[in-house]
Amino acid sequence: MNQYQQSPQGYEGPFAIFVKEMLQKVENEYGSAYFDDVNRIMMMITDGGTGWYYSSGNYSGVGLLGVQYTTATGKVFGYFGGGVNSEFADGENPSKWTVCHEYGHFLGLDDFPTTLGTYSLMQNTKVNDANEGVTPLSVKDVINLGWLNVNDATRVQTVTANTSVTLQPLRSPTGIVAAKVLPNPNFPYDYFLIANHQRSTNVYDGTYPADGLLIWHIEGISYTDIECAVGTDPIANGFNKDHLDLPKTDPNYHGEGLVSDFFNQSGQSQFTPWTNPNTDYVGSGPLPTNLAVTNITSNGNSMSFDVIYNFFSGTITVDSWWKNSLLITGNVMLNSGKTLTLLSGTSTFITGNPTLTLNPGATLYVDGTLDIDRNVTITGGGSVIRRGSGKVLVTNSASALASNNSRKLARDVNGNYHLVFETVGEVCYEKLTNNGAITEFRRLSNGLADGVKSHPCIYTRDNNIFVVWQKNTGSSHDITFHKSTDYGATWPTSNRKVPATNVGANPPLPVIVSPATNQLLVVYRTATNLSYLTSSNYGNTWSAPAAVPSSGTAGNSPTLAVTT
Missing domain, CATH: 2.120.10.10 (Neuraminidase)
Structure with missing residues (x-):
């Protein structure tokens, strides 16, 4: 391969010259009719090496031919009409991954970011550090392929109001396997997509680091957005994006795929306006959805959770905070031993006729301003503590x-x-x-x-x-x-x-x-x-x-x- 120097203008890389020559050899030997029933071309080589596909970088494959090729009978294979893989260059299992990954491009799937770990076959580099082999198609891949229709009520539960949801594992042939949770039903293209991943139910899912729920934010701004259960929000550029949610060209890759990315009852068991990550809309400032996915539990391979709208009326089961200025009109309960912090610089007004139940050992810390209406009840045995310049009105x-x-x-x-x-x-x-x-x-x-x-x-x-x-x-x-x-x-x-x-x-x-x-x-x-x-x-x-x-x-x- 070293004889193929950097390509002239019009070719993607040295591999494009090679592809054209190889296709000409095939056509010369077998005739143009050989291509009549061919729609895509996948070419396998031993090892392209560094700089062969592109001027820099050691790629194991590309989903491109690098050149448009026209047979003698006029059949055209375009620039995107095939791909080239370095077969067995890095071992058998990584090569299997490369072949399947490039085939995913044939089916119309885009690359996911480099750091998507084992969550998708379409991550933009092979993981395979542990020689995993083929990694699974993510729920987003499956939907993009049309194998799962988010509007099919027999497979995907659409949620627009308070309800309980039970999900079967994503690879189950029957039953509800995903939930489409809309913060605002008037905006159907912005939603949280929730899928249940169980390693024991599918050989490919066995490469996942844990069992539990992965929650994706589908909103058309980020290239991919997984709300990792133990978040790092805010990242450098803010916008309420976690470490696996980023535009295609965003350099702020923050995750590799971790056990802590999964929501489950033994780890992070809720996704609310005050967890990290939180359920805010993506934006340059606080844009709360007031939505929560909580009470996440498992029963065998199935997983259940509650979806609550206006979650400022709800139960807080982990140490939490109110980081936006809020108007709270419903009952709030803070579980025993947990803390809720009203952050400095924010104001929260509790009004209507709600009860704030602070169970024994629970503490609401007021670092900002807490305004309590006359019809509010605070009870339960816990306490409200003002700190620093905090105020309770x-x-x-x-x-x-x-x-x-x-x-x-x-x-x-x-x-x-x-x-x-x-x-x-x-x-x-x-x-x-x-x-x-x-x-x-x-x-x-x-x-x-x-x-x-x-x-x-x-x-x-x-x-x-x-x-x-x-x-x-x-x-x-x-x-x-x-x-x-x-x-x-x-x-x-x-x-x-x-x-x-x-x-x-x-x-x-x-x-x-x-x-x-x-x-x-x-x-x-x-x-x-x-x-x-x-x-x-x-x-x-x-x-x-x-x-x-x-x-x-x-x-x-x-x-x-x-x-x-």
């Missing part, structure tokens, strides 16, 4: 802590703090540890439909938390009482009472203490003076209102304290 009401006659903050026997305040006409409650971590948050009042609530007062005794506030009924006010008997963890609606009604047009500014076990005392302002209420069973029942003895001067802004 719970009210912007000018009267949130108004009226210094009434106690808004109390400390229980365990050293925890309990805070009550007004926000947008409602009374809310927070429980904090002695280092300021929030462990409970909820609205205590029952909604704005029956009036504006304000001026709460709080008191603690043992495991009990007692709160009173005023409610404006329009022409007058009522006094409302509420209590928790488990250090603020729960506030049953049956504990909320209205022991005094129609107490006057003046704001009553109620205050409360517990002077002794089972005993409660509430004092408030009326139209002309001060009145009080008592209970001997921690507020289950109340006495009739009675006037506080007066010296004749109208009382105002009462306050109470227990002396011992």
Whole structure:
């Protein structure tokens, strides 16, 4: 082969001159009719060597003839009408791979990037470091060949809403073997393609490094995009691309095909807006799909998972983060021992009527800004911890802590703090540890439909938390009482009472203490003076209102304290 020097203009390489000469020899010996039933030509040589196919690089084959060849009868084999392989140059198994790879080009398949590992026969260089031989066609290869139709509902499940999916191995002859998950059904050409790969089900899949799900992002921007389960996002150029997703000419090849690329229950078991990689659209900035593939489990060779839209309403099972500014309107649960970090420079607003359940040992770290609406509930035994310049906003009401006659903050026997305040006409409650971590948050009042609530007062005794506030009924006010008997963890609606009604047009500014076990005392302002209420069973029942003895001067802004 060394006698074939670099080709003249018009030839791909020295191999093109060789191809033309060999085809002429075949035609001279067998005649032009020999080519009548031939559609593609594959030429095998012993070893092309470095620089034979191209001026540099040691290629084992190309899917090209390098020249257009026309037979004596006028049949044309174009530049792409065949290929040349170096047979057995690198051993039998690598040569088998080369032949099959170039044949894939005959079928219309493009090269995948060099670093696609063993995931595709069409990777742009042979792996075969371990002498694997022929590597499998990827799910994208199979679809590009037309052997699997993404719109065939008997083989590919199209997902546009919350659902559960079970996949058989990709090579299974029957059943659902892939899922096409559309973040936005209005854009059907941008989707996540999920396939189940099991090494034991097919000899070629045996070259894969692990069993599990491979998730491809099909979106027309990247040449190939595998969302490797343990991601390296962002790479140098960003765009929410992981280390096997890149345009055809992108030099940032970051992966070789690893065990950690597969999603499975023993490794990365979810693909969400806050995992790495995440489910964002490809782009130069955060473009969240709010989509998640979670609860990934296996049952024999089949694999199941849940697809959840608006996943900010969902369960977080791994250490995670909120890296975009978010509006969250659904329930969120953080599993025990896990962390969720609201990153610095971002803002998250939780609104509507959701519950944020932080299970025991779970922690939400706030490095950015967390804005909590009055109708949100935070519970579960975990904690919200503000760090650095992080902020937790719970009210912007000018009267949130108004009226210094009434106690808004109390400390229980365990050293925890309990805070009550007004926000947008409602009374809310927070429980904090002695280092300021929030462990409970909820609205205590029952909604704005029956009036504006304000001026709460709080008191603690043992495991009990007692709160009173005023409610404006329009022409007058009522006094409302509420209590928790488990250090603020729960506030049953049956504990909320209205022991005094129609107490006057003046704001009553109620205050409360517990002077002794089972005993409660509430004092408030009326139209002309001060009145009080008592209970001997921690507020289950109340006495009739009675006037506080007066010296004749109208009382105002009462306050109470227990002396011992």
